[in-house]
Amino acid sequence: MSYLLKSSRDKKRxxxxxxxxxxxxxxxxxxxxxxxxxxxxxxxxxxxxxWKGEHALTGAAxxxxxxxxxxxAENANLKxxxxxxxxxxxxxxxxxxENDELKAMLGRTTEKNLVLGVILHKPPVSPYDILVIDVGQxxxxxxxxxxxxxGNIVIGEVAEVNGEISKVKLYSSPGEKYDIVIGTNNIPATxxxxxxxxxxxxxxxxxxxAVGDTVTIPSISPLIFGTVGTLLGDPAxxxxxxxxxNPVNISTLKWVEVVKK
Amino acid sequence: MSxxxxxxxxxxxxxxxxxxxxxxWVMLLIVLGLLFKYTHFYEAxxxxxxxxxxxxxxxxxxxxxxxxxTLTALVLFIITFYSKKLLTFTR
Numbered sequence: 457m458s459y460l461l462k463s464s465r466d467k468k469r470x471x472x473x474x475x476x477x478x479x480x481x482x483x484x485x486x487x488x489x490x491x492x493x494x495x496x497x498x499x500x501x502x503x504x505x506x507w508k509g510e511h512a513l514t515g516a517a518x519x520x521x522x523x524x525x526x527x528x529a530e531n532a533n534l535k536x537x538x539x540x541x542x543x544x545x546x547x548x549x550x551x552x553x554e555n556d557e558l559k560a561m562l563g564r565t566t567e568k569n570l571v572l573g574v575i576l577h578k579p580p581v582s583p584y585d586i587l588v589i590d591v592g593q594x595x596x597x598x599x600x601x602x603x604x605x606x607g608n609i610v611i612g613e614v615a616e617v618n619g620e621i622s623k624v625k626l627y628s629s630p631g632e633k634y635d636i637v638i639g640t641n642n643i644p645a646t647x648x649x650x651x652x653x654x655x656x657x658x659x660x661x662x663x664x665x666a667v668g669d670t671v672t673i674p675s676i677s678p679l680i681f682g683t684v685g686t687l688l689g690d691p692a693x694x695x696x697x698x699x700x701x702n703p704v705n706i707s708t709l710k711w712v713e714v715v716k717k
Numbered sequence: 718m719s720x721x722x723x724x725x726x727x728x729x730x731x732x733x734x735x736x737x738x739x740x741x742w743v744m745l746l747i748v749l750g751l752l753f754k755y756t757h758f759y760e761a762x763x764x765x766x767x768x769x770x771x772x773x774x775x776x777x778x779x780x781x782x783x784x785x786x787t788l789t790a791l792v793l794f795i796i797t798f799y800s801k802k803l804l805t806f807t808r
Contacts, residue, residue, distance in 0.1 A: 473757045473794075473798060476757075476759060477762075477791060477794065477795075480762050484766060484787065488784070495766065495769070496771070496773075498770070499767050499770035499771050500770070500771060502737075503771055506734070506738055507737065510738050577772075580740050580741075580742065581739075581740045581741070582771075583742075583768065583772055583785075584772055584774065584776055584778075584785075586774060588771070588772070615774040615775075616774055623772070623774055625776070629776055629777075629778065630776075630777075630778045631776065631778040632776070632777050632778075
């Protein structure tokens with residue numbers, strides 16, 4: 457009777473992949489526990505030339521694939537936009553400098569120590585709602601540094617620094633919670649990330665939050681977090697869900713500014 | 718070197734380069750296909766590990782667990798291992 461022997465051999469054979477699996481899990485867990493930055497440091501070093509090469513190639517391809525007429529038209533449009541924005545920005549600039557002077561008189565400075573970072577990877581290429589940027593330890597970036605887009609729109613913070621590369625956790629990562637202030641009445645609330653630059657918060661209906669209200673992060677120089685987009689709620693209930701989003705489109709961003717501590 | 722081994726090495730090299738530049742969801746589909754194609758596609762663990770090393774950070778969504786892609790690869794390995802026994806086209 458060879459049935460028992462065959463069966464036992466089959467069992468051994470089917471157990472082999474799981475033995476490999478267990479060994480793999482044990483080794484990875486041990487390394488990750490003893491040297492937490494080992495895997496990120498090694499693979500980021502290997503990935504760095506690929507990412508930089510890919511970024512240079514896509515940039516070159518984009519500049520080659522645009523026709524002369526398109527560039528001329530785009531140039532004219534951009535010049536018009538600059539003129540319009542210049543005239544609109546005059547008042548804002550005056551108010552900003554007056555604001556800075558008043559704060560300086562009271563002993564508070566609003567100057568930021570910024571480092572420009574090129575985005576190497578962003579969603580949907582990267583999972584988990586994170587950005588990979590090309591600045592790191594050499595530029596003095598540290599964990600927890602805030603990351604801005606378009607000057608004063610805060611989009612996330614540095615979660616990990618690996619040599620010349622940093623990972624930025626977007627505030628909109630699902631489930632992440634942050635303290636915010638809504639509207640001109642400075643109503644405090646807690647924002648919860650919903651992914652893709654979207655957030656939600658729940659507040660009493662009687663606070664009269666309106667669509668278009670600005671959401672900021674409490675700070676000496678307010679950083680814009682988003683603008684209220686939608687209000688959801690049943691008139692019979694005392695609370696409403698407020699949905700808001702970053703004013704910048706993360707998928708079209710090319711670079712960000714990191715505020716060094 | 719047999720043709721199967723050579724093909725597998727070529728696929729491994731392609732995977733190793735692709736994991737740095739291809740979107741994560743494309744990698745997921747490629748790895749899933751290869752898990753069905755090969756009897757024991759252990760490389761899936763390494764793809765998961767590299768994705769976690771490059772992009773993984775502790776997130777509230779995953780209870781601050783940072784090896785989500787590696788865990789996903791392990792789960793897919795087990796699921797495909799058993800489902801291949803039930804499916805006729807993989808025999």
